[in-house]
Amino acid sequence: MKPYEWMVKPTPQTEWIDGRGILFWIAFFFIELGAAMFLVSSLFGNLFGELIGWLLCAVLGGGFHLVYLGHPLRFYRMILRPQTSWISRGLLFVSGFLVLGLVHIALSLWTASTLVLLIVTNVLAFLAIIYGGFAMSYIRGIPLWNSALLPVLYTVAGLWGGAELSAVVELQSGGPGGNAMLEDLIKILLAAFIVVFPTYLITARYGLSAGKTSVSEIVKGKWWPFFWVGVIVLGIALPMGVIIASFVVGISGIPLALLYLSVAFELIGDLMLRYLILKAGYYNPLVPMPGP
Amino acid sequence: MAGSRQEQLREDTWIPTVCGRCYGACGIRVRRVNGVAVKIEGQPLSTQGSRGGTCAKGLSGLQVLYDPNRLNVPLKRTNPEKGLFVDPQWKEITWDEALDEIARKLKAVIEKDPKRLFYQVTTCRAPYLRGNTRPIMRTLGPPTAFVGGGGLHCGAGAHQIAGMVHGSWSIVPDFKYCNYAIYFGANKGGGSGHSSGTCIRLAAEARTQGTKFVAFDPMRNFASSKATEWIPIVPGTDGAVILAMCNVIVNDLGIYDEKYLKLKTNGPYLVGEDGRYVRDGETGEPLVWDSTAAKAKVYDDPSIGDFALEGEYEIEGKRCHPVFGLVREHIKKYTPEMASKVSDVPASTIRRIATEFAEAASIGSTITIDGHNLPLRPVSAVLFRGGEGHENSYHTCGAVALLNQIVGAADVPGGTVGWTPQSFGFPGTGKPAMHIGKGKDGMLTVDRFGPTFAWSGGGPWPPKMPEFRGDDPALHDIFATMFHSPFLASSDQEEMWQKIGLKGGIEMMISWGANTILSIANREIVAETLKRIPFIVVSELFSTELAEGFADILLPDTCYLEQADCFAGSGMGFSLPFAKDDWAYHITQAVVEPQYERRNFVDVLWELVDRVGKRDQLMEVMNDAYSLADEYKVKPGEKIDRLEMCDRVVKSLFGPEHDWEWFKKHGFITWPKRVEEAYWRCFTDCRAPIYFEHLIDIGEKTREITDKLGIDLDTAQYTPLISWTPCSVHHVKDPAYDLYCFSYRDILHTGSHTMEQPWLDELSHMNPYTYNIVMHSETAKEKGLKDGDLVELETVVGRKVEGRLKLLTGIHQKAVGIAACAGHWAKGMPIAKGKGVNFDILLELDLKHCDPVSFNMETAVRIKIRKIG
Amino acid sequence: MPRWGMVINLQKCVGCYACVLACKQEHFLPPGIFWGRVVVGETGQRAAVTKAAYPVLCNHCEDAACVKVCPTGATVQREDGIVTVDYDKCAGCRYCVLACPYQQRTYYADSKKEYFPGQGLTPLEKIGKELYPLQEGSVLKCNFCIERIDSGLKKGLVPGVDREATPACVIACPAKARYFGDLNDANSEVTLLIKEKKASQFHPEFGTDPSVYYILR
Numbered sequence A: 001m002k003p004y005e006w007m008v009k010p011t012p013q014t015e016w017i018d019g020r021g022i023l024f025w026i027a028f029f030f031i032e033l034g035a036a037m038f039l040v041s042s043l044f045g046n047l048f049g050e051l052i053g054w055l056l057c058a059v060l061g062g063g064f065h066l067v068y069l070g071h072p073l074r075f076y077r078m079i080l081r082p083q084t085s086w087i088s089r090g091l092l093f094v095s096g097f098l099v100l101g102l103v104h105i106a107l108s109l110w111t112a113s114t115l116v117l118l119i120v121t122n123v124l125a126f127l128a129i130i131y132g133g134f135a136m137s138y139i140r141g142i143p144l145w146n147s148a149l150l151p152v153l154y155t156v157a158g159l160w161g162g163a164e165l166s167a168v169v170e171l172q173s174g175g176p177g178g179n180a181m182l183e184d185l186i187k188i189l190l191a192a193f194i195v196v197f198p199t200y201l202i203t204a205r206y207g208l209s210a211g212k213t214s215v216s217e218i219v220k221g222k223w224w225p226f227f228w229v230g231v232i233v234l235g236i237a238l239p240m241g242v243i244i245a246s247f248v249v250g251i252s253g254i255p256l257a258l259l260y261l262s263v264a265f266e267l268i269g270d271l272m273l274r275y276l277i278l279k280a281g282y283y284n285p286l287v288p289m290p291g292p
Numbered sequence B: 001m002a003g004s005r006q007e008q009l010r011e012d013t014w015i016p017t018v019c020g021r022c023y024g025a026c027g028i029r030v031r032r033v034n035g036v037a038v039k040i041e042g043q044p045l046s047t048q049g050s051r052g053g054t055c056a057k058g059l060s061g062l063q064v065l066y067d068p069n070r071l072n073v074p075l076k077r078t079n080p081e082k083g084l085f086v087d088p089q090w091k092e093i094t095w096d097e098a099l100d101e102i103a104r105k106l107k108a109v110i111e112k113d114p115k116r117l118f119y120q121v122t123t124c125r126a127p128y129l130r131g132n133t134r135p136i137m138r139t140l141g142p143p144t145a146f147v148g149g150g151g152l153h154c155g156a157g158a159h160q161i162a163g164m165v166h167g168s169w170s171i172v173p174d175f176k177y178c179n180y181a182i183y184f185g186a187n188k189g190g191g192s193g194h195s196s197g198t199c200i201r202l203a204a205e206a207r208t209q210g211t212k213f214v215a216f217d218p219m220r221n222f223a224s225s226k227a228t229e230w231i232p233i234v235p236g237t238d239g240a241v242i243l244a245m246c247n248v249i250v251n252d253l254g255i256y257d258e259k260y261l262k263l264k265t266n267g268p269y270l271v272g273e274d275g276r277y278v279r280d281g282e283t284g285e286p287l288v289w290d291s292t293a294a295k296a297k298v299y300d301d302p303s304i305g306d307f308a309l310e311g312e313y314e315i316e317g318k319r320c321h322p323v324f325g326l327v328r329e330h331i332k333k334y335t336p337e338m339a340s341k342v343s344d345v346p347a348s349t350i351r352r353i354a355t356e357f358a359e360a361a362s363i364g365s366t367i368t369i370d371g372h373n374l375p376l377r378p379v380s381a382v383l384f385r386g387g388e389g390h391e392n393s394y395h396t397c398g399a400v401a402l403l404n405q406i407v408g409a410a411d412v413p414g415g416t417v418g419w420t421p422q423s424f425g426f427p428g429t430g431k432p433a434m435h436i437g438k439g440k441d442g443m444l445t446v447d448r449f450g451p452t453f454a455w456s457g458g459g460p461w462p463p464k465m466p467e468f469r470g471d472d473p474a475l476h477d478i479f480a481t482m483f484h485s486p487f488l489a490s491s492d493q494e495e496m497w498q499k500i501g502l503k504g505g506i507e508m509m510i511s512w513g514a515n516t517i518l519s520i521a522n523r524e525i526v527a528e529t530l531k532r533i534p535f536i537v538v539s540e541l542f543s544t545e546l547a548e549g550f551a552d553i554l555l556p557d558t559c560y561l562e563q564a565d566c567f568a569g570s571g572m573g574f575s576l577p578f579a580k581d582d583w584a585y586h587i588t589q590a591v592v593e594p595q596y597e598r599r600n601f602v603d604v605l606w607e608l609v610d611r612v613g614k615r616d617q618l619m620e621v622m623n624d625a626y627s628l629a630d631e632y633k634v635k636p637g638e639k640i641d642r643l644e645m646c647d648r649v650v651k652s653l654f655g656p657e658h659d660w661e662w663f664k665k666h667g668f669i670t671w672p673k674r675v676e677e678a679y680w681r682c683f684t685d686c687r688a689p690i691y692f693e694h695l696i697d698i699g700e701k702t703r704e705i706t707d708k709l710g711i712d713l714d715t716a717q718y719t720p721l722i723s724w725t726p727c728s729v730h731h732v733k734d735p736a737y738d739l740y741c742f743s744y745r746d747i748l749h750t751g752s753h754t755m756e757q758p759w760l761d762e763l764s765h766m767n768p769y770t771y772n773i774v775m776h777s778e779t780a781k782e783k784g785l786k787d788g789d790l791v792e793l794e795t796v797v798g799r800k801v802e803g804r805l806k807l808l809t810g811i812h813q814k815a816v817g818i819a820a821c822a823g824h825w826a827k828g829m830p831i832a833k834g835k836g837v838n839f840d841i842l843l844e845l846d847l848k849h850c851d852p853v854s855f856n857m858e859t860a861v862r863i864k865i866r867k868i869g
Numbered sequence C: 001m002p003r004w005g006m007v008i009n010l011q012k013c014v015g016c017y018a019c020v021l022a023c024k025q026e027h028f029l030p031p032g033i034f035w036g037r038v039v040v041g042e043t044g045q046r047a048a049v050t051k052a053a054y055p056v057l058c059n060h061c062e063d064a065a066c067v068k069v070c071p072t073g074a075t076v077q078r079e080d081g082i083v084t085v086d087y088d089k090c091a092g093c094r095y096c097v098l099a100c101p102y103q104q105r106t107y108y109a110d111s112k113k114e115y116f117p118g119q120g121l122t123p124l125e126k127i128g129k130e131l132y133p134l135q136e137g138s139v140l141k142c143n144f145c146i147e148r149i150d151s152g153l154k155k156g157l158v159p160g161v162d163r164e165a166t167p168a169c170v171i172a173c174p175a176k177a178r179y180f181g182d183l184n185d186a187n188s189e190v191t192l193l194i195k196e197k198k199a200s201q202f203h204p205e206f207g208t209d210p211s212v213y214y215i216l217r
């Protein structure tokens, strides 16, 4: 983009993806993935999964977020405006989740946690999963983001990733119990994703002008391989193939390596998707020029 | 600023002075904190400028002051080779070494022949340079003088016609009362032109009051984008359109201001078969036909009952006609259809605009201002570089003057005015005084106070006659109406010198600013002429292309924020408040003291004059030129410094209480302008031409000389009847060269030197057009070109430039525009380096590419375009 | 309580960028940082096509998105409507940068930039860092020249009337296209102009209720 095209043509946001902004992308991915993994794992009583989820959220998610900040030491200030700011809310959710999650894990290791604590922790984990989508959809100037479907999409994607990771842990620990349910959950989330994602893109495409730019940037812009290879093939088609295959040959018929691979692909797909949505966050121009 | 910080400040003060980033010379004030200039603002109380504002160029002056690339010490070339892109291998020398060498050479050249000294100044500091330059030139010889690239690109036609018609350097609408203004390639109020800041303010105000602006321009950018109506036009064809409008108004609508034509122009003068005035046998004065008495009388005979404007009369057996009748007949050939064919302006548009203009003129209406009842003609037609920058410059400017005068809209409320040439002076001293008077044949003359407020060498009227001497490298002796000489930088320079028998050429050059390698024409052409000059001294702020390639000695000047001078905004008068805005007189003063070894070049010139032993002579010239009051005159042998001179000048002008100290404190002085000054025409008995009788004699004489010398001059335009002649750009037959390329000024840049300020560079990148080549999106589509393509433009003779394409729709479909004077490569200007496109590479410069009357050069060029990346 | 506001008359504006630079000078803004800008392009079709120059700056929105999203409380709205950033409180999360639909905020990422790259800071840049310190890692934006308004008011001056108390970009404008004053005062120049010339807010659909109004050409 040329400097003179600023807000004359649809103008991409840069703060949350370019330069150090790249850290923001990674931070959000891990916060949501970790929280979702904790949540799903806890549904199946997989403490190891909970721990991994917590660590992903706290170390990678929180860590990258901190490094991303201009003034990391003022981090604590960011919880001061939950009345109006989704970032404040989010950080309260995340920190609440991390504190309670840690207590829960600790109690579980030494003695036993309580159901109430777990429920509260999971409510916070869920809120930590959804807040990113809300924070973005609050942004009016970017039509691609300013969509009620974005939080839904992020929630579905987050939970799906979390579920996939939990499944890996399940497979690792070899516990047969809950596997079928987890698989069903994954299938449901995949199905939901397949419905929500195109709907999201289509509604954005037919919204304000910058929305159109965003969508075409996603599907045929510079980063098109991220979309077609990363999101569609790796992220959706391959996991779907594995699931369809599992209908035919049963989950146990699928080679373990392929299962792991499909989880990895799904995560890559999710990461690419988030990258694309951040990268294609175009503002509606202030002075749209119809000229050439 | 936080209160606690305030205490740490040792100093926090505002210093009033003037801006020096273009020749507008807006009043400014500069804030200095702890010795550092930190902020520039406009001077709200002065009428010189926008009354408190400035443009971005003005603000960016702080980055001229603090540019680490500024010259700080005198430099001497050690590389004997000269040429474009040559590294001069500068060596630092002391001021004494520099001055010794320069003075030695200067003495030799002026003793031999001052005309072999080529003295050039930049336009951008014209108001400042002017007052100092003229006396020094007079003292030195005078030498051969030149005004940067400007003399050739701008004003050659416009200044002469404005001088003859308005007694002024240039013209402008009387924004305050004007309802309908037409621009033929001028940017008055759009960020360039004379009094740029003042015009921005006044034109903006006029827009909100409903003044209609019509802009004929190949591109819809500055003034044209603010115009009510933009009319795309083929470059160089304005004259045809203007004359067609005159034709519609006079012949179709039958509208004209009879009274004005009879009393204020040569319209009633009788012209014989030979085109010359029919003169009174006794007095030699031009005759008119008194239709009441049915006999011929001298034009100013008080007994005249009424002037005949038309008809055929016989005097002493010779048939004759009044000028107006001839003009009326002559312009019939400029039908809107004819003009439309060459200009691409629809004939219906020409008719409509002509009609609107004539009706808006409301001939006969009056207005009372300060108790005076005056004609009100709220219409104005103006032009400058765009319309006049062609091989038909003189006549195109004449056409504009004709259009204005037909409806009587010249120097009356609402009409076209000059920069007020009539001044009764400051109350109490009566200075500076400028007077419009009546000269030869009743035509107006300007008699002005010295070099400040001065018109130009000699004044506009009566014009000089050619007189061949063969000793002038500029050829001014042959071409009497030539404003600035192309032959100082043209490709046919040697040929011309040979033809006039000039032995040897220019021997020394002093260049005060001006970067002519970039700003005149193709750089190789200019380079050849510079290589012929054995010794070149350049005074500059930066090591420019001119300096690096050709200077033998490069002197570090102070910039305007480090200079002190009493000639700040006065110049040729075109920075002064015009129309009914009150008078203002500003000084320049140093906001910070000069850093390093930078020296004000005026002081350097004084020193040089001293070293060549002409100090007393200079003081004598200055006594006279500045019309110093007796008590302030410098006595022979008396040695005063320049600031002392400034003190005497201002005291002379404004009384002893307004001394230099007073001016340093206040920066400027204003006083009310009287109606008799602002709208002097209504109070002055003098006339302006609508018929250039003088061109007949000048043309014949010139022809005689050029024929003898074998100079192939086309004298067809030495015709008294204002005409339109096509230019070389219109004669290109090869269909490959299908586009007209032109240059325009960007509001962010002055000449070539503003690209060096990082602020302006940043802003230029934020503007879609400044650094790019612009053309119409449809034309681009036809040629398979896209926005952002790297393209090459090539002229018929194979001159090429390249740049990035920016498409738009607000441009004539056959036109390609390039902003400003860019494309630097000098090492001394790293910020400017490589930015924008140097349009001038495309331009030819020789006799054939100049208006044969004014010698304005052709500034449009035919090109073809191709994609190269 | 006043609500400070600005009116920009596009009919008068010539797109000279003086407002942009005056602001940079007033606040010693480093390379690449602009609190005001001029957006230039073409609008209209065919014969009616024209260059459009829109000077933009922070709108000091009544319902400011940036204030709402700021998690630290660094960005606040004063009672007089001015939206400010407290550099000492800002955590540099850039949510406000994203949230402003007018894109009037800039994250100050690099305080090492020089205007003459590689040639060191000029005396002007050096004194600027002293007189008007900015914080790397915080977010910057137009503050309606709060320093001028506050110190002006203290001296009994009227913002929008007295130059000293009026924003730098307003007094810099050579076309006098910019006006400043109290939107809550029915008799202020800005209020009267908005009424008379039917000035409108820029993109009211963003729902932020800007305090900057435009008179269209």
Ligand SMILES: Nc1nc2c(c(=O)[nH]1)N[C@H]1C(S)=C(S)[C@@H](COP(=O)(O)OP(=O)(O)OC[C@H]3O[C@@H](n4cnc5c(=O)[nH]c(N)nc54)[C@H](O)[C@@H]3O)O[C@H]1N2
Pocket (backbone or CB within 6 Å): B121, B122, B123, B124, B125, B147, B148, B149, B150, B151, B153, B154, B385, B512, B513, B514, B515, B516, B518, B519, B520, B539, B540, B541, B542, B544, B557, B558, B559, B560, B601, B743, B744, B745, B750, B751, B752, B753, B819, B820, B821, B822, B838, B839, B840
């Ligand atoms: N492409 C293109 N070319 C053009 C034009 C155009 O519109 N487009 N316009 C033409 C016209 S009308 C003109 S008048 C000419 C102007 O052409 P020039 O008069 O050559 O103007 P500049 O190229 O700006 O050169 C001015 C030089 O003066 C220096 N300078 C500035 N202030 C001072 C000072 O105080 N002291 C000293 N010693 N030097 C100083 C600057 O550093 C700069 O190098 O260009 C002509 N050339």
Ligand SMILES: Nc1nc2c(c(=O)[nH]1)N[C@H]1C(S)=C(S)[C@@H](COP(=O)(O)OP(=O)(O)OC[C@H]3O[C@@H](n4cnc5c(=O)[nH]c(N)nc54)[C@H](O)[C@@H]3O)O[C@H]1N2
Pocket (backbone or CB within 6 Å): B022, B023, B123, B124, B150, B154, B155, B183, B184, B185, B186, B187, B188, B191, B192, B193, B194, B196, B216, B217, B218, B219, B221, B222, B223, B224, B233, B234, B235, B236, B237, B238, B383, B384, B385, B386, B387, B742, B743, B744, B745, B746, B747, B748, B749, B750, B751, B860
């Ligand atoms: N910002 C700024 N101001 C300046 C200067 C500067 O360099 N920058 N330089 C000063 C100087 S030296 C001068 S001479 C004046 C010049 O002041 P102006 O004469 O007003 O010059 P430009 O701004 O170049 O405006 C010329 C206009 O004519 C148009 N044009 C080009 N060719 C033609 C044509 O054939 N016919 C018609 N009708 N229009 C045409 C161009 O598109 C442009 O809009 O400005 C002075 N003020």
Ligand code: SF4
Pocket (backbone or CB within 6 Å): B019, B020, B021, B022, B023, B024, B025, B026, B049, B053, B054, B055, B056, B057, B058, B059, B195, B196, B197
């Ligand atoms: S118009 Fe010319 S003199 Fe006035 S502020 Fe701008 S550059 Fe300076």
Ligand code: SF4
Pocket (backbone or CB within 6 Å): C057, C058, C059, C060, C061, C064, C065, C066, C067, C083, C099, C100, C101, C102, C103, C104, C105, C141, C208
């Ligand atoms: S324009 Fe943007 S930064 Fe300014 S107050 Fe409104 S939302 Fe906030």
Ligand code: SF4
Pocket (backbone or CB within 6 Å): C069, C070, C071, C072, C073, C074, C075, C085, C089, C090, C091, C092, C093, C094, C095, C096, C097, C138, C139
């Ligand atoms: S970057 Fe600073 S001002 Fe902006 S939202 Fe974050 S904390 Fe608030």
Ligand code: SF4
Pocket (backbone or CB within 6 Å): C022, C023, C024, C026, C035, C036, C057, C058, C141, C142, C143, C144, C145, C146, C167, C168, C169, C170
């Ligand atoms: S109001 Fe002040 S801070 Fe805001 S853009 Fe104008 S000059 Fe800059």
Ligand code: SF4
Pocket (backbone or CB within 6 Å): C008, C012, C013, C014, C015, C016, C017, C018, C019, C020, C038, C055, C172, C173, C174, C175, C176, C177, C178
């Ligand atoms: S300073 Fe005035 S004229 Fe210049 S761009 Fe800004 S608002 Fe427009």
Ligand SMILES: [Mo]
Pocket (backbone or CB within 6 Å): B123, B150, B151, B153, B154
């Ligand atoms: Mo010029």
